Amino acid sequence: MPVPYTKLVIEHFKHPHNVGKIKNADVKVTEGSPACGDMLTLFLKVDPETHIIKDIKFQSFGCASNIATGSILTDIVKGKTIEEAAKITWKDAVEALGGLPSVKVHCSVLAADALHSAVEIYMEKKGLVKEKKPTTKEIVMSKLSHVVDPLTGIDVVRANLIKTIHIKEGIVTVTLDLPKDHQFVENIKEEILERLGYLWDVTEVEVIFEGLKK
Amino acid sequence: MKVYLDNAASTKMDKRVVDAMIPFFLEKYAVSSSQFAHAYGIEVKDAVDEARATFTDRLGGKYPEEVIFTSGGTEANNLAIKGVAYANMNKGKHLITTQVEHNSVLNSFRRLEEEGFEVSYLPVDKDGIVDIDALKNCIKKETALISVQYGNHETGTVQDIREIAKLSKEKGILFHTDAAIAWPYLPIDAYNWGIDLITLSPHKFYGPKGIGILFVKKGTRIKNVLDGGFNEFNLRPGTENTPAIIGAQKAAEIFSREDVDRVLLLKKRLITGIETTIKAVEYNGSKEHSIPHIVNLTFKYIEGEAISLRLDFEGIAVITGSACYSRNLQASYILLAMGKNHEQAHGSIRFSLSKYNTEEEIDYTIQKAGEVVSDLRKLSPLGEEDEE
Incomplete structure (x- = not known):
């Protein structure tokens, strides 16, 4: 061989x-x-x-x-x-x-x-999760650690791109330290929606880009 | 069909080279530095001197003692860079090179950095070409050496070493070029162009492995880096590898322009064939300033190790700049330095040709590359909109 x-x-x-x-x-x-x-x-x-x-x-x-x-x-x-x-x-x-x-x-x-x-x-x-834990910032962070910035290949948590996370009445708002015109804004947004949208107590996910980093 | 397209790694030796070497294993096996002791030694010394004269001539040197035989291109680069750095510390401890050099150059400089030297690593543009203005801005009065490769081993991009040599000379700085992959495909003229040190690697041009050449212009301040006897004008101790020296000489002598022209035609055939039959292919490097036998292409949406492995199953040998292929799992630093992203490096393939390749082999490669790329793209989640 x-x-x-x-x-x-x-x-x-x-x-x-x-x-x-x-x-x-x-x-x-x-x-x-x-x-x-x-x-x-x-x-x-x-x-x-x-x-x-x-x-x-x-x-x-x-x-x-x-x-x-x-x-x-x-x-x-x-x-x-x-x-x-x-x-x-x-x-x-x-x-x-x-x-x-x-x-x-x-x-x-x-x-x-x-x-x-x-x-x-x-x-x-499908609601098969036995223990229905409310979504916390920690849970959101762990989900976001699977979202990779295609430009660097590093996930958004490790790359320190998460500015803030707000959770209120089923609405999760994630603010990223990335400029609006970042090449992969759409990819990253889509990934985040995919990773958070299905959580049992989440009704809406909002992704905000505000930053100067390239 | 078997198609070897990894000639930038190493080439098949020419039979005439092997034939020239054999007497130096079986009959003329004495050590050339035994010239004062016996006739056996003198015979070998004469042959080595002739080989030295051949390279002096081919490189545009003036004196046979300007040619130093080493164990390979890697050792020649180590000797050039460290030897010049150590011998010119009174001038300064600043050195200049580029981000796209061979590892034997880059790691020699990194070692010197650990030892207190300051090194500037010049960036390159999207084609892999060094910015001469950036070089000018880098030069200080403490700069002792500039080292820039002639051609790149991965993309084939050629640097304007004449211009860089001229600039070095104006500024009174020693200039070394690693010509391991470029020479003799491209000419060099040490004195006329103002180059002080040149590295060559004969197994890249149908010669033997285990032999490298460092041209050192007479009067260049340089120190040995290996300690031992007095061989090679006190610059490189150790018994000369005489069969390989003779083989290197033969390889240089029989290398022909006709072969280069033929290889260049094959390369053009390969590029045109792939670009016209396969979609979403990117050319990595400079089409205008390129070594005749190297071409580097990115097949978008698929990964290089998968491509090279599938081509290997078809008998075709190539390599990739993909991280998956390298032992350290890093994507090609050369492609990254050219501003390519990881995704582009991920699907990059280097094809490097030789005089032994045929049109049939190239056509077979084009056909198989098309099949393999199309197969792998069917698996890929990317680029479907381009396909449909």
């Missing part, structure tokens, strides 16, 4: 399963960003009665490991219930692939993160 990948990784990379989009998906979630390296979008269709994942598809702007993990992870999850899917980790995916080179393991984490985000969003949407 000329490359440091198992036969199964190569097989999934060359002919990935479950590729594409699902129309009217129950959940669509994107993890990573083109700037930070890899990016993976996941679509889920779930049976409303049984909560079994009927269909799952993915798209990848990523390397061989990312594509192979997306392929095998969607295979593993299909037909499982949402609760079962929540327990699947990146380790399960890597094991199923027969291992990945150590520098490449992080690529598999992205796919698993996308799955967990998707599960979380679905459960929130």
Whole structure:
């Protein structure tokens, strides 16, 4: 084998399963960003009665490991219930692939993160979360830490771009230290709406850009 | 079909080079510095001197002792930069280079920074070209050395080293150029252009590995960085790698303009072929000022390691500037210095050609690149609006 990948990784990379989009998906979630390296979008269709994942598809702007993990992870999850899917980790995916080179393991984490985000969003949407905690600034911050500024590849929390967060009567207002004419204003706004909009007690999300940073 | 397009990394040796080297393994194996002890040594010394004269001539030097043989381009760059910095500390401890140099240059300067030198790393424009005005503004009276590569190993962009050499000379500053990837594809003329130090790497032009050349103009103040015996005019101790020296000489002698012209045609064929058959391709570097055998392209919306791996399955060898491909998971610093974003570096592929490539190989590469790119784009969440 000329490359440091198992036969199964190569097989999934060359002919990935479950590729594409699902129309009217129950959940669509994107993890990573083109700037930070890899990016993976996941679509889920779930049976409303049984909560079994009927269909799952993915798209990848990523390397061989990312594509192979997306392929095998969607295979593993299909037909499982949402609760079962929540327990699947990146380790399960890597094991199923027969291992990945150590520098490449992080690529598999992205796919698993996308799955967990998707599960979380679905459960929130369907009111399956057992303990309904009110949305706090901390929860909003943890959600925002998945939103990446495509220009730098760093998430908006780590990059210190969150100026203020206000939560009042179901309305969340996030103010970012980024200028209105920042190249990726629309992408960042869309990501934030996706990450906060589904929370059970959130009725509206407002994103404000005010800053001088480039 | 097998298509090797990673010739900027290393090339296939010319058979004539191998043939020239063999006697120096089996018959003329004495150490050239044994010239005062026996005839075996004298024979080898004569051959090495001839090789030295060949390079002196080709580089526009005047004296054979201006050519120093090292273990490779990396050592030659280390010797040039550290050797000049250490020997000219009385003039000053300020040095100038660029952000897009080879790691052997950048890391030599970083080492000197740790040791108390001040280094200015010049920016480049979107094509990868150094701004001469920025260079002028950087120069101080303590500046001891300017080091700017002739051509870039990743994008093929060529710097105006004649202009930089002229400026260095006016200001009385030593000028080094890393010509490892550019020479002999592009000519160089040390004395006429005013270049003090030149690095060469013969395995980039069908010669052997394990040999590098540092041209040091007579009178240049420079110190050895390795300690040992008196070889190479006290500048580079250690037994000379005579088979490789002879191989390097042969490679320089047989390198022909006709081969360069043919490689250039192949490169144009590759660029035109890809640009006319594949959508959303960006050219990285300068189309006008470019080494004849390197081309760097970004295939938008997809990742470079995935592209290069898929091409490898088809027998085509290329590399990428994607972070996923590098051991330190950093995107190409060269593309980033040119103002490209991570996304552009992510999908970048370097094709580097040689005289052994054929039109059939290039056409096959164009076809397979089209298939691979189209396949991978079907997986990508990006750029669908461009596709439809």
